[in-house]
Amino acid sequence: MKKFLLATFFLAASAAPLAAQQQILPLYTGTIPNSKPNKSVTETAEKRPDGGEFVRQVVQPKLLVYPAPADKANGTAVVVCPGGGYGILSMVNEGYQVAEKLNAMGITVFVLKYRLPDDRTQPDRSIAPLLDVQQAIRMVREQAAKFNINPNRIGVAGFSAGGHLASTAGTHFAKPVGNKPGPTSVRPDFLILAYPVITFADSLTHGGSRDNLVGKNASTEQIKLYSNELQVSAQTPPTFLVHSEDDGVVPVQNSLLFYQACLHHKVPVEMHLYPKGGHGYGFYNRTTKDDWAERLRNWLDMNGWLTK
Numbered sequence: 001m002k003k004f005l006l007a008t009f010f011l012a013a014s015a016a017p018l019a020a021q022q023q024i025l026p027l028y029t030g031t032i033p034n035s036k037p038n039k040s041v042t043e044t045a046e047k048r049p050d051g052g053e054f055v056r057q058v059v060q061p062k063l064l065v066y067p068a069p070a071d072k073a074n075g076t077a078v079v080v081c082p083g084g085g086y087g088i089l090s091m092v093n094e095g096y097q098v099a100e101k102l103n104a105m106g107i108t109v110f111v112l113k114y115r116l117p118d119d120r121t122q123p124d125r126s127i128a129p130l131l132d133v134q135q136a137i138r139m140v141r142e143q144a145a146k147f148n149i150n151p152n153r154i155g156v157a158g159f160s161a162g163g164h165l166a167s168t169a170g171t172h173f174a175k176p177v178g179n180k181p182g183p184t185s186v187r188p189d190f191l192i193l194a195y196p197v198i199t200f201a202d203s204l205t206h207g208g209s210r211d212n213l214v215g216k217n218a219s220t221e222q223i224k225l226y227s228n229e230l231q232v233s234a235q236t237p238p239t240f241l242v243h244s245e246d247d248g249v250v251p252v253q254n255s256l257l258f259y260q261a262c263l264h265h266k267v268p269v270e271m272h273l274y275p276k277g278g279h280g281y282g283f284y285n286r287t288t289k290d291d292w293a294e295r296l297r298n299w300l301d302m303n304g305w306l307t308k
Contacts, residue, residue, distance in 0.1 A: 022065050022066065023064075023065040024063070024064055024065070025062060025063045025139070026060060026061075026062055027060075027063060027112075027132055027135050027136060027139065028061070028135065032060070032061070033131055033179065034123055034124055034128055034131055034178070035059075035115075035122060035123075036122065036123060037121075038120045040120070041057050041059060041118065041120050041121050042057060042059065043055065043056070043057050043058050043059055044056045045091075051092060052090065052091075052092045052093065053092050054088045054090060054091070055088060055089040055091055055113065056087070056088050056089075056116070057116065057118065058089070058113055058114065058115045059115070061112070061113055061114050061115050061132045061135075062113045063079075063110045063111070063112060063113075063136055063139065063140075064095075064099075064112075064113065065108075065110055065147070066099035066100075066102075066103055066108065066110075066111065067103075067108050067147065067148075068102075068103050068107055068108045068109075069103065069106070072103075072104070072105070072106035073106050073108065073148060073308075074105075074106040074107070074306050074307060074308045075148065075149050075150040075153055075308065076106070076108070076149065076150065076153040076154075076155070076300070076305045076306065077107065077108045077109070077110065077140055077144075077147065077149040077150075077153065077154045077155070078102055078107050078108075078109050078110070078154075078155045078156065078157050078192070079112055079133065079136045079137060079154070079155070079188075080095060080098050080099065080109055080110065080111045080112060080156075080157045080158075081112050081114065081133060081156065081157065081158035081159070081162035081163070081165045081166050082094040082095040082111070082159060082162050083158070083159040083160030083161045083163065083280070084116075084161060084162070085160070085161050085206065085208040085212060086116055086161045086208070086209050086213050087116060087208060089113060089116070089162075090160075091111075091113075093280065093282030093283075093284070094159040094162060094194075094280075094282050095111045096111065097282055097283060098111070098157065098159075098282065098283065099111055101283050101293050102157075105297055105300065105306060106306060107305075107306075108147055108148070108149055110136060110140055112133060112136050114128075114129050114132035114133060114136075114165065115129060115131075115132055116128075116129070116212070117129065117213050125213070125215075126213055126214050126222065126226075127177045127178075129168075129213070130165070130168055130169070130172060130177050131177050131178055133156065133165055133166070133168070133169045134169065134173070134176050134178070134186040135178075137154060137156065137169065137185075137186045137187075137188060138182065138184045138186050140154055141154055141184055141185065142184055152189060153189055154188060154189050155188055155189055155191065155192060156169050156170065156188040156190075156191055156192070157192035157193075157194070158191075158193055158194070158196060159194045159195065159196070159282065160194070160195055160196065160197060160206075160209075160249070160250060160279065161197050161206070161212075162196075163193040163194060163195065163196020163197060163198070164196055164198065164209060164213075164226075164228065166191055166192070166193055166196070167191065167193055167198055167228040167258060168226065168228055168231075169186070169188055170188050170191045170228075170236055170237050171228050171231035171232055171233070171236055172231060173185070173186045173188070173235075187235070187237065188237050189237055189238075189305075190237045190238045190239070190300075190303070190305065191236075191237050191238070191240065192240045193240065193242075193255065193258065194242050194243075194282075195242070195243045195244065195247055195249075195250050195254075195255070195279055195280070196241070196250070196254055196255060196258070197210075197250050197254060198228050198229050198254035198255065198257055198258045199227045199228070199229055199253075199254055200214070200218075200222075200223045200224075200226050200227045201223070201227060204251050204253050204254060204257070205254075206249060206250045213226065214226060228258065229257035229258050229261045230261075232264070232265050232267065233265055234265045234266060234267065236262065236265065236267045237267075238267065238268040238303060239258070239262055239267065239268070239269045239270075240270050240271075240296055240299050240300075241258060241269065241271040241272070242255075242271070242272045242273075242274075242292050242295070242296075243255040243271075243272075243273055244273070244274045244275070244276060244277030244279070244281075244287075245274065245275050246275065246277065246278060247277070247279045248279065249278075249279040250279060252273065255271060255273075256271075259271045268303075270295075270299050272292055274287070274288055274290070274292075275287075276288070
């Protein structure tokens with residue numbers, strides 16, 4: 001895990017100002033599903049010397065709302081899932097800075113502070129993050145008019161383990177988790193996956209992410225269930241992938257597997273690979289002059305998601 005945390009902050013905070021957060025919304029009203037009380041567990045936030053922020057032990061999941069500027073807003077929204085191995089949330093480079101970049105494209109952003117797997121507060125830790133991202137999609141879709149967004153233009157972006165969560169949202173939507181999911185679709189309209197954990201197969205997974213989500217003694221069925229390259233179908237949303245070939249934390253083959261699965265099922269997919277960059281750089285891969293945010297902008301524009 002230490003190696004992962006160091007890699008996550010390959011990039012410190014960018015010099016650009018962070019987007020203006022307007023609202024913090026609780027993800028649930030009343031009892032939080034799949035939760036049990038434990039007063040000894042409270043959320044903590046660690047400010048890093050490099051400008052980053054690690055959040056741990058989320059008990060009350062929330063959406064941090066970053067509206068697009070009025071003169072640029074195009075009706076598209078993205079729910080952002082920060083990474084951190086399902087052990088922390090890396091809130092600056094994979095949350096706040098992502099909001100700033102996407103806001104500049106006219107996209108309203110909802111940074112998801114999701115629950116991290118924890119047996120102390122969850123009867124089933126393996127479904128807690130998925131419950132939260134599905135509820136986030138549901139909530140944004142149901143309140144689309146309030147946020148001036150199109151309910152059919154809601155994407156999910158994820159970084160590293162947050163990419164695993166985003167890809168789970170994009171492949172497990174047909175049977176939403178939870179006792180009373182309701183009629184609102186939780187299928188994202190598109191996926192943005194940056195250096196994502198995809199597979200739980202021994203040779204390619206990020207072990208910390210897998211162990212934190214399903215445990216070291218996970219069944220073969222659970223490993224297959226959360227190996228999302230095996231869950232892709234023709235209904236998986238159009239997907240954008242970015243990864244670095246020298247990623248020593250989450251092997252690039254994770255993105256390759258998802259790309260190949262999308263091709264097999266004829267899911268529209270675009271992938272950008274960089275020779276260097278390592279892991280955890282958010283939108284700022286300092287080893288190249290190429291800006292992958294511009295590659296993403298082109299893809300979003302080509303698909304009509306930046307059209308007002």
